[in-house]
Amino acid sequence: MDLEKLLQEFEKFKSENTDHALDIVVEQVKDLDDIFGEMYIMAYDEEGNVVNDTLLLTIEDPAKEDMKQLRGIADALRARLK
16 A cells, blocks of 8 residues: 555545545445455535545455454544545
8 A cells, every 4th residue: 555645646636626525435345256445535515415536445355454444544534634
């Protein structure tokens, strides 16, 4: 994981979506036979509809510890949204 690149993507998205509510979403996604842990930054309109999103990080076949780390990173990024 390249932390500098992750933060650059995060800041770019944040600057391009100043008129929207932002959040970081972590989810486990099953794609055919593979499972991925994914972290997105999402922009929402005033009605709660997603208007933009960017995949920040993905982990193939994540263990519980991997998902815990993704959630920890997401929490840290959420603090930067304020």
